[in-house]
Amino acid sequence: MDINVEIKNLFLLNVLDCDYALALYIQGAESLELLSSTNNSLGVLNFKKEKVEKKRELMLPIESFGKVIGALQVKIPLKHELTERQSLILSELTQSLSPILRGGTDSRELTYNVEVYKWILEAKNMIPKIADWIGIYYKTEYLIEKKSEDLLLGPYIGESTEHVKIPISEGLCGLALREERVVNIEDVHSDERHIACSLKTKSELIIPLQNSYGDCIAELDIDSNLQAAFSKEIEEKMKDYCLTFPLK
Template structure:
């Protein structure tokens, strides 16, 4: 299944108003992790109230100790400040990378905006080196817009 073909499934999940926001976001994570072979950990981080830190939201994949990430730390923390997508083809080449697992080779993080404010992000780890393309970025921007519509 291509990323383009996943868009209707993401939309259908988000529109399930009988489910909580967290249930829907978790289903999106599960869909992406299950259907995209090189998406090995899929999760959402959100700004933690008024603090300059991110708090882990729904995710699918190996458990992580990184429940709270200060702004500026790691790839997620950098996106919280830059408000820009961050694609890391090789995590071992990044100085400010927070290792979640020794199997992770690449990471992509795309911010979520609500009313022009960066309120969180989707974070995807891959056990494949350099798997992410512009198509992944555009697809994940779509996913973030859909997530923003229910936040």
């Protein structure tokens, strides 16, 4: 896997509906290090020789639990002002990149996070009309080898969420891993255990993920804006797919 190309194709292309260039940096020991960049009419951002056209440049920090772990550099034509929608897209992109870059410059961690993201993308494509948000919550000890009762948000697709850390004692996500069973809720608003990530969510499917020893180490969480979206047939299909979850 060429990780630079993978990141470019997954995250940096077809982002804005205007002429733009993006570069993704990861925090190294002493400074930001270029990880990947686009190559379009505005040029690759780390070219020593600038194009004649003047550009507006933004540097957006990427954070994880209050710590800067990278940055997204944006260049657009000087005459162009970002719309509110375009600014929101960039903000959402920086947040979705946070769990991808969490492992720092460790190439194995970065490659694994991208592999998991691609696995989630394939899962979403299996049920594209009902999966409005889909992502992974890990047990802390699996992700960072640190004892904790918290679940940590991994790669995801959909709107950003403030629930990047969830106590295993709380919510439907906590329930699925506490009891090590599938949780399929037809109407989340009628379930007092539900922790609302989005008011648009109406139903939820959570499937525990196991390592090679049969221990639950994470879960696939799928939210739908449709009520009772996850039939028994869909549940079984996604359970089978979860057997292919990539392990570290």
